[in-house]
Amino acid sequence: MKPYKALTIAGSDSGGGAGIQADLKTFQELHAYGMTALTAVTAQNTLGVQDVYPLSAKMVQKQIQSVGEDIGVDALKTGMLFNAEIITAVAESVRYYNWNQLVVDPVMIAKGGASLLLKQAVDALKKELLPLAMVVTPNIPEAEVLTGINIRTNIDKQDAAKRIFNMGAKHVIIKGGHDEDSSESADLLYDGSEFTLFTNKRIPTNNTHGTGCTFSAAITAELAKGSTVKEAISTAKHYIQAAIENQIFIGQGHGPTNHWAYKQLVRER
Ligand code: PXL
Numbered sequence: 007m008k009p010y011k012a013l014t015i016a017g018s019d020s021g022g023g024a025g026i027q028a029d030l031k032t033f034q035e036l037h038a039y040g041m042t043a044l045t046a047v048t049a050q051n052t053l054g055v056q057d058v059y060p061l062s063a064k065m066v067q068k069q070i071q072s073v074g075e076d077i078g079v080d081a082l083k084t085g086m087l088f089n090a091e092i093i094t095a096v097a098e099s100v101r102y103y104n105w106n107q108l109v110v111d112p113v114m115i116a117k118g119g120a121s122l123l124l125k126q127a128v129d130a131l132k133k134e135l136l137p138l139a140m141v142v143t144p145n146i147p148e149a150e151v152l153t154g155i156n157i158r159t160n161i162d163k164q165d166a167a168k169r170i171f172n173m174g175a176k177h178v179i180i181k182g183g184h185d186e187d188s189s190e191s192a193d194l195l196y197d198g199s200e201f202t203l204f205t206n207k208r209i210p211t212n213n214t215h216g217t218g219c220t221f222s223a224a225i226t227a228e229l230a231k232g233s234t235v236k237e238a239i240s241t242a243k244h245y246i247q248a249a250i251e252n253q254i255f256i257g258q259g260h261g262p263t264n265h266w267a268y269k270q271l272v273r274e275r
Pocket residue numbers: 016017018019024025026048050085086113115116117122215216217218219
């Protein structure tokens with residue numbers, strides 16, 4: 007059997023809950039062969055981000071090249087990109103290899119408030135990377151930064167999704183996890199013609215660190231395996247629900263999700 011191959015271009019979370027660590031765990035659980043191009047190292051645990059050290063754009067590009075020249079990629083995702091130089095290098099590589107199964111998770115700030123994308127880099131993300139994206143996965147605060155819309159109602163959410171679609175991404179999914187007044191977590195997908203809602207019940211828990219990384223990694227793994235975007239999102243929604251519902255307790259702060267829960271549930275079924 008030929009393995010399906012997924013690449014993540016993202017930062018390292020030493021605590022293991024977010025970033026490339028979350029991506030690799032998710033790829034593995036969903037049976038995609040995982041590869042990485044590291045953009046930055048964070049010294050981090052469940053209490054917060056203690057330090058951030060970005061790699062050079064050149065070194066990011068070389069890692070992508072090493073993977074592209076030898077192994078190949080069925081689908082890829084981006085997470086923490088940190089600065090405009092890295093974004094430009096990534097966009098250049100994606101165009102060079104004609105990789106169109108690209109999931110962009112527009113990571114901006116960590117839960118504790120640490121910046122994972124410099125303010126000056128938001129424009130580069132919009133202009134250079136979103137036009138290459140098959141799927142972009144903003145949460146509500148990220149969708150607000152991308153569009154300048156203050157998202158309060160469902161209509162605002164739809165307007166923001168349309169606005170981001172017009173930046174060039176083929177599918178926009180605005181995640182509902184930050185809508186804490188709701189008893190549900192409803193993710194709104196827009197594909198340029200229709201809206202689709204992916205809804206699950208909200209779980210009261212503090213252990214949600216790396217949720218966005220994990221969700222976008224699951225979409226990427228499923229795209230690598232040949233799923234349609236809607237199928238990939240549906241599986242990713244189940245994967246992240248299992249990871250939040252079956253919580254594990256790691257560290258003293260904001261803990262990670264449970265990456266093995268989905269497979270465990272499937273096995274027990
Ligand atoms: O969840 C966003 C994210 C992405 N990448 C890295 C992170 C975080 C959040 O903390 O640390 C490396």
